[in-house]
Amino acid sequence: MRFFDGMAAALLATLVSLSFAVFAADAPEDMAPAQQNFQKGSDALILGNYEEAIAQFELYADGQPSHPDASYNRGLAYLARVRAGGERDGDLGRASAALEEALLLRPGDRDAAHARALVHGEVARRRSRRGKDVLIARPSLDxxxxxxxxxxxxxxxxxxxxxxxxxxxxxxxxxxxxxxxxxxxxxxxxxxxxxxxxxxxxxxxxxxxxERRPGVLVVPEAHLTDRDGVAQSGEPLPEGAFLELGDRHGRLLHVRYGSVEGWIPSSTVRTLRLR
Amino acid sequence: MSLAFRLCMFALLWLTAGVANAQPYEVSATLSSHQVEVGEPFRIELSAMVSDGGSPTEPHVNSPSGLRVTGPNIGTRTSMQFGGGQSTVRRGISATWSAVADKPGSYVIPPPSVVIKGRRVMARETLRVLVMPSTGKRRRSKTGRWSFGGSFSPFDNMFNEPEAAPLTVDDLSAAARRLALSKAPAALAFVRLIPSAKRAVVGEQVTLSYYLYYRPGSVSRMTEQREPSLSDFFRRRIGKDPGTVEELWTLVGGQRYQVRLLERVALFPLRAGRLHTGKLSVKLLRRRRELARESNDVVLSVREPPARGRPAGYRLGDVGRYRLKATVEPRTAPAGDVVAVTVRLRGVGNLPQQLMVPQRSDLEWLEPEKKEHIEEQRGGRLGGWRSFGYVVRLRSEGLQDLGEVKLPYYDPRARRYRVAKVALGKVKVTQAVSANASTTAGSAAAASEGPPDPFVTVAPIRTEFVPFEPIRDRGMAPRLFLIALAAPPVTMALFSGLWVLAGAFRRRRANINKAPETLAKSALGQAARDRDTADAARSVERAVHLAIESATGLKSRAVLLDELEERLRAMGIDADLAADALKVLRTCERARFEPGEPQAGDHAVVKAARPVVRSLLRALPELGGGS
Incomplete structure (x- = not known):
């Protein structure tokens, strides 16, 4: 009897220690990569190394569940590239996408809302400098x-x-x-x-x-086409436009911008991750 | 004119035509539409064909003011004439630009041009388009179809079957055996696409070979070749000029076929999924009649490289094996000046167009100048080198570490990610010299006077995660919603139904209680309970009258007793029963006025009345009475 009691106690102790070991091993593996990417990206951005920051935040966005602070910093990293004069086509759109993502995840984020408003303002200013309409489409009532x-x-x-x-x-x-x-x-x-x-x-x-996902246009502008890729008349969609994404047909993606609908190449749109 | 003179003239004409035909290239341009509206897109199409090797490159068009031109989309084209063991191949490109006019008017587009053998050659045509004011209607641009621009000898050369043609599979070479088929998809001639692999990751090379199979002597030449769409791939032609590749003999369905390689293309998938190459279509000439043939449509299964282990900065599509080398000149420069950083990327794969440079706010990296040499490597893989010449402006003084240039990529053979990197080393940035200083100061002043930074009020970055409550709109399943929506009205409908039924039941119950039959039984029961004989007699009398009313409908109280028996018989009541009923009634009448002693049990009158009342009530259905 004493032997069985000893065996049971030993078995219980082994199970408990194994459980602790499993939890202890799991926790850093699950948490570390996310924290590392976020931390590395934030450090790089503080030092002004925005290219590294963008890479780290994009890596975070590829693999980890979305977090509004990571999305916000990603937006700032793209804005840093714009401010430093190293802007690439679509950077304002990518910044806008990241800030929209942050706002969808945390609707009350005032900093993100302010930064997004600045980005939209800059896009509108650039459009107006090129003599283009600032307002392309009004939101639809439905x-x-x-x-x-x-x-x-x-x-x-x-x-x-x-x-x-x-x-x-x-x-x-x-x-x-x-x-x-x-x-x-x-x-x-x-x-x-x-x-x-x-x-x-x-x-x-x-x-x-x-059936619809949110997305943002990440090229300077995009002309809407029909399903066969034939361009439609009308103003092109502006950079950073918040789009409603629908079906995919080959490389084309159905989008709705306000009351305007059409197809654009899927590579010109960034789908926002809300999970 | 003499016959000799005529023959000389004919020969001269033929030679002139031959010389004209022998022109080594042909460049032409067209518009998809000569009249459009403002905002309506149209296409500028350039076709360039070269017959003596090489291929046209760098198509270009100058866009006039007021016309927005984008593109070009470049496609390759091949025309071939073959026979008698020789073939003439014309290779070329087609370039298409999209154009949209912002204002109405008549636009003249200068002739588009291409580079052929290092010389820029312009198309013959100057293009004109008339742009009308927009009507606001949506118009569909006309879909152009490529016309085949090659010119050919007017004489058909039929194939002659060589003497050493194989007869069995054993006679075939290994390469020819791979091309053998058990059944021909079409008679006489057909085309076939063969991929080097059926599975790949995004950006990994798959080589697609176009083959033409034909029965010896069945066709004389190919008049048209339309490339597969390959819309989901970046493509690059590889291999020797198809015209120089020796033809093979193989067996298809037991018959001998000649096989000619038309094209080899390195494909790089642009996205994941089941990607279709599209079909190759050709037109062949057989005794002045055209044969149209379509190839198989190859489907490739393409996936993304694994997410696990993906390095920072990896761009989807950067697949292959690469290495980097870099030079930085000079190593000492004053602040505000520039240094040249040349990075050479060498490797196998679709060489990436961008590298990850250490961009910082104190370094300004200008767009690089690129040079490349890409060709087919051993094993049929595309590779070579591409150099990136950056100009880097140094903004801060001191010993600056330029950092590393990196290229994260996926190696499909090792099935793992790698990062090619090269350290750029340090540069000594001295104090700006006076001239430069004034320039730098001037540029700084200019910068300060320039447009203000629109993002200066952006909040600072976040250094740690602040917990947040994700919004979870799980929605509501339609089935649950419909059930919940319908539940209150359905419940109410049921309740209303029950309410109505209950009312009907109550009314029916009330009617039953008022029926003579029920009252008769009740009165008889009361008679049994009455202790006083007079009371019992009254109850019995009421029971008998109600029983009569129940049986016949006759209100017998209003009938004289003397007439009652007769009336009952007339109404179909048995004579004995009628007599008994009358007898009970008379007994009751007497008892009412001759009260006897009270008694606990039934009175005699009750005992006498009970069978009469029961008989009268039983007679009910037979007589058709009742309440």
């Missing part, structure tokens, strides 16, 4: 409405409206006269109208969430 709330919120609103109409129906059934009956008479049509309005918005928001 997207504005759908983006007001999340998909789940629209679903809950529609369900609540349905419940509201049903409650009105109940009041009308139980009370044949009086204030409650009048409330029932009002609730039923109001609830029905709201349910009918919110349901398509829910489905629209769901389609947007599942």
């Amino acid at each position: 997207r504005e409405i759908m983006n007001l709330l999340s998909e789940r919120s629209w679903a809950i609103l529609a369900i609540f409206a349905s419940f509201f109409a049903s409650f009105g129906w109940l009041l009308r059934l139980l009370r044949k006269q009086g204030a409650w009956q009048l409330a029932g008479v009002i609730f039923v049509p109001l609830g029905l109208i709201a349910a009918v309005a919110f349901t398509p918005i829910y489905f629209g928001a769901r389609t947007l969430r599942l």
